[in-house]
Amino acid sequence: MWTLIKPKSAKHDPAPSRWSYRFMRIMLSPVLRRLVVYGIPAAIVTAGVVIYFADLDRRDMAKGVVIDAYRSVIERPEFMVNVMAINGASAALDADIREILPVDFPVSQFDIELDVLHGALMELDAVKQASVQIRTGGVLQVDVMERQPALIWRMGENLDILDASGAFIRAAVARTDYPNLPLIAGEGANMQTAKALELFVAAEPIADRVRGLVYVGERRWDVVLTQDQRILLPEHKPVQALERVLVLNQAQDLLERDLRVVDLRLPNRPTLRVGQASGDEILQSSQTAVE
Amino acid sequence: MSDLYQAQRAMRTMRKAAMQRGVIAILDIGTSKIGCLVLQFDGTQPIADHEGVTSLAGQSGFRVIGSATTRSRGIEFGEIVSMPEAERAIRTALQAAQKLANIKVDHAIACFSGGAPRSYGLTGTAEVESQIVTEQDIAQVLSACDVPDYGHGREVLHAQPVNFILDHRTGLSDPRGQIGRELSTDMHMLTVDQKVIHDLAYCIKRCDLELAGVASASYVAGRSALVEDEQELGAACVDMGGGTTTVSVFLKKHMIFSETICMGGDHVTRDISMGLQIPFANAERMKTRNGGLFATGMDDRDMIETGGDTGDWERDRRAVSRTELIGIMRPRVEEILEEVRARLDAAGFDHLPSQQIVLTGGASQVPGMDGLATRFLGHQVRMGRPLRIHRLPQAYSGPSCSALVGLSLFAASPQDEWWDFETPAHRHGQHTFRRALRWFKDNW
Structure with missing residues (x-):
C-alpha cells in the first residue's frame, strides 16, 4: 500500500509568499512601523491600565500598596522622632509649647513640617524667637527665646x-x-x-x-x-x-x-x-x- | 522607434524620481543567482567631468545599504522561462535586501544577459544648422542615423553615441559648442528580444516595484570590471556567468560591441553531473571545491568522494580523482573560450589600439582559468574584479558580482543614450496630433 502520509516537500521554499512580501513592504513604511512598534503597544498598555484602574477598589488597593511601601520606608526606626527637647522656655511656656505643637510622638521625621511648627511657635505671645530642628537620635529640638x-x-x-x-x-x-x-x-x-x-x-x-x-x-x-x-x-x-x-x-x-x-x-x-x-x-x- | 523613445524616457524619468527619493534597488537577474543591492543616494553627485581615477572612481555619490543574493530559479540562459518561479526568486532577493536596508524601495533597475543581444554600428550625418553645434544638432544627427531593420519583436536596449565627427575631425566625445558644417556620429545600438524585457518588467511589477531602467549584463559588467584606462584604450570584458558568457568590447569609454554566448558555468557543472553520474548539486559543490583546469601528477592521487546519492549507500562509494574532474571540466571551458575568441575575431577586436581582455564572472574563478585563457585569447588577459563602491559587503566584491556592481554604477551615472536628447523639432511636429489622440485614449 502506498503511504497516505503526505510526503514533506523535498526542499524548503525560501521565497516569501506574495502577501507576506507585501506585508513586509507595508511594515517598512516608516509611519506604520512606528505605529506598530510603539503606538499600538503603548495604546494597549494604556487601555489595560485604564480598564484596570477604572474600578475604585483596585484604585484604593493600588494606592494602599503605594502608601504602605512609602510608610515602611519612612517609618524605619532611623527616621523616627520620639522626644521633644525645649530649650530656653519657662515652665509655663514649656507646657504651652508642648500643648500647641501638633506632633504626636513617635512620628517619622518625614511627616514633621518644621515650617508649620515654627509658625505655631511664633504665634505664642510669650515667644520672641524660636528655632525648630530635628537632631540625630530622634530628638525634635525646640530653641525658644522668651519675652522678658x-x-x-x-x-x-x-x-x-x-x-x-x-x-x-x-x-x-x-x-x-x-x-x-x-x-x-x-x-x-x-x-x-x-x-x-x-x-x-x-x-x-x-x-x-x-x-x-x-x-x-x-x-x-x-x-x-x-x-x-x-x-x-x-x-x-x-x-x-x-x-x-x-x-x-x-x-x-x-x-x-x-x-x-x-x-x-x-x-x-x-x-x-x-x-x-x-x-x-x-x-x-x-x-x-x-x- | 517612437515607442522605444517613450518607454526608455519613461524609465529615465522614473530613475530620476528614484534618485529624488534617494533609494533604488539594483537587480542582477542571472542564470545561477539573483543579486539585489539597495543603494542610497546621499545627494553628493560625483563631479561630472572628472578625469582620472579617485579612490572610489568618482562613485562616491551613493552607498549600499542592503544586499542579498539568492539562487535563481526559472531562468535559463539569462532569460526568464518560468514566470512564477522567477518571480519568487526575485521576490526573495528583494525582500532580503529591503529587510537589511530597513527601507521600502519602490524603483528597481535590472540587468540580464539573455535575449540574444545583437550589436549594430550606426552612422548618421547631418548639416549643422547654425555654425555652432548645439544640442539640437546632436539630436538631429542622432535621428539621422540609418536604423537597420533589426527585426520584429526586438527592442533597443542601449543606443549610445560613441563618436562624433565634425568636418573630418573624428574622435570627438562632445562636439557641443564647436564650429563646423557637417556633423556625423557613430552610434552603437544593442537590441534584445522584446519578450525578455516584458517578462522582466512583469516580474518586477508583480513584486510591487517599478522598473526604472534595464541594462545589458555585458555592458554593466564591463563598466565595473574594466578600469578607466582599459575602457578608454580598448578592452574586452568577458563575463562568464552561470548560463551565459557575455563579451563586451569597450573603446573610448563606450561599449562598441556586445555578444552573448549561451554557455557558462552551469554547463561545466552539467558535464560533471552527467560524466560522473552524480546529482547536480554535488557536481556544483565538487566543481567549486575541487575544480581546476590544469592537472598535475598530484591530482591523480587526489581522490574526491562523489557522494552520488543513488540510494545504494553500501555500494555507491565512488570516488574520482581530481584529474578526472579536470578532464571533464577543461574541454567545456576550452569550448567557451574558443567561442569567445571567435566572437572577438568577428567583432574585429584585433584592430583596437589596446587588446586587453578581462575575465570576470563567477565561472572565471576556476583555478587555472587565467592560464588557459591566455592560450586562447592572447597574452593580455587578466582576471577582473568589480570596482569598489561605498559600503559594498565583502561577500559581493568577488568577480561573480561584477554585473551587480556595474549596474550600481550605471544607476548612479548612466552614459548618454539616444533618448536622452530632445526629439528633433520636425519629428516632434509630425506626431503631435497623434500623440494627443493617444494620450486621450490612454487616459479615458
Whole structure:
C-alpha cells in the first residue's frame, strides 16, 4: 500500500509568499512601523491600565500598596522622632509649647513640617524667637527665646504684662503678683513703652514715690506719685521736664510740699497746683498782706 | 522607434524620481543567482567631468545599504522561462535586501544577459544648422542615423553615441559648442528580444516595484570590471556567468560591441553531473571545491568522494580523482573560450589600439582559468574584479558580482543614450496630433 502520509516537500521554499512580501513592504513604511512598534503597544498598555484602574477598589488597593511601601520606608526606626527637647522656655511656656505643637510622638521625621511648627511657635505671645530642628537620635529640638516682662499695663479692668518693646506677654490677675514691674496706664500706652521705660529710669531718684505712668490723650505722659500727686509732662522732651522737676525736688523738696499737680505741659510756664489747705492758707496770707 | 523613445524616457524619468527619493534597488537577474543591492543616494553627485581615477572612481555619490543574493530559479540562459518561479526568486532577493536596508524601495533597475543581444554600428550625418553645434544638432544627427531593420519583436536596449565627427575631425566625445558644417556620429545600438524585457518588467511589477531602467549584463559588467584606462584604450570584458558568457568590447569609454554566448558555468557543472553520474548539486559543490583546469601528477592521487546519492549507500562509494574532474571540466571551458575568441575575431577586436581582455564572472574563478585563457585569447588577459563602491559587503566584491556592481554604477551615472536628447523639432511636429489622440485614449 502506498503511504497516505503526505510526503514533506523535498526542499524548503525560501521565497516569501506574495502577501507576506507585501506585508513586509507595508511594515517598512516608516509611519506604520512606528505605529506598530510603539503606538499600538503603548495604546494597549494604556487601555489595560485604564480598564484596570477604572474600578475604585483596585484604585484604593493600588494606592494602599503605594502608601504602605512609602510608610515602611519612612517609618524605619532611623527616621523616627520620639522626644521633644525645649530649650530656653519657662515652665509655663514649656507646657504651652508642648500643648500647641501638633506632633504626636513617635512620628517619622518625614511627616514633621518644621515650617508649620515654627509658625505655631511664633504665634505664642510669650515667644520672641524660636528655632525648630530635628537632631540625630530622634530628638525634635525646640530653641525658644522668651519675652522678658518689662511693664505692666492697666487698661480699665485688664492688667497686661508687656515686654520692653510693648509686645503682649500674658494677662496678669493682680498687680500684686508683679510688684517689681512698673505700671503704665492709658490708651495706647503699650505703643510707647520705650519712652515709658526712659521715664522710669529718669524717675529713679523718686522711685519709691512713683506709682506709675499714665498716657494721656495718646500724646503725653503723667507721672502719678503717691499722695495723689501728679507730674504732667509735656509732649516733647518729657524726660528733661521730669529731670527739671527732680532737680527742683532735690533743691527745694518740691514734692514734699502740699502740691497736687506739677504742670509742665507748657515748658515756658511751669505751673503748680497746691493742695486745698495750703491754697486757703496762701489765699488768707495774701489777703492779710493786702489789708 | 517612437515607442522605444517613450518607454526608455519613461524609465529615465522614473530613475530620476528614484534618485529624488534617494533609494533604488539594483537587480542582477542571472542564470545561477539573483543579486539585489539597495543603494542610497546621499545627494553628493560625483563631479561630472572628472578625469582620472579617485579612490572610489568618482562613485562616491551613493552607498549600499542592503544586499542579498539568492539562487535563481526559472531562468535559463539569462532569460526568464518560468514566470512564477522567477518571480519568487526575485521576490526573495528583494525582500532580503529591503529587510537589511530597513527601507521600502519602490524603483528597481535590472540587468540580464539573455535575449540574444545583437550589436549594430550606426552612422548618421547631418548639416549643422547654425555654425555652432548645439544640442539640437546632436539630436538631429542622432535621428539621422540609418536604423537597420533589426527585426520584429526586438527592442533597443542601449543606443549610445560613441563618436562624433565634425568636418573630418573624428574622435570627438562632445562636439557641443564647436564650429563646423557637417556633423556625423557613430552610434552603437544593442537590441534584445522584446519578450525578455516584458517578462522582466512583469516580474518586477508583480513584486510591487517599478522598473526604472534595464541594462545589458555585458555592458554593466564591463563598466565595473574594466578600469578607466582599459575602457578608454580598448578592452574586452568577458563575463562568464552561470548560463551565459557575455563579451563586451569597450573603446573610448563606450561599449562598441556586445555578444552573448549561451554557455557558462552551469554547463561545466552539467558535464560533471552527467560524466560522473552524480546529482547536480554535488557536481556544483565538487566543481567549486575541487575544480581546476590544469592537472598535475598530484591530482591523480587526489581522490574526491562523489557522494552520488543513488540510494545504494553500501555500494555507491565512488570516488574520482581530481584529474578526472579536470578532464571533464577543461574541454567545456576550452569550448567557451574558443567561442569567445571567435566572437572577438568577428567583432574585429584585433584592430583596437589596446587588446586587453578581462575575465570576470563567477565561472572565471576556476583555478587555472587565467592560464588557459591566455592560450586562447592572447597574452593580455587578466582576471577582473568589480570596482569598489561605498559600503559594498565583502561577500559581493568577488568577480561573480561584477554585473551587480556595474549596474550600481550605471544607476548612479548612466552614459548618454539616444533618448536622452530632445526629439528633433520636425519629428516632434509630425506626431503631435497623434500623440494627443493617444494620450486621450490612454487616459479615458
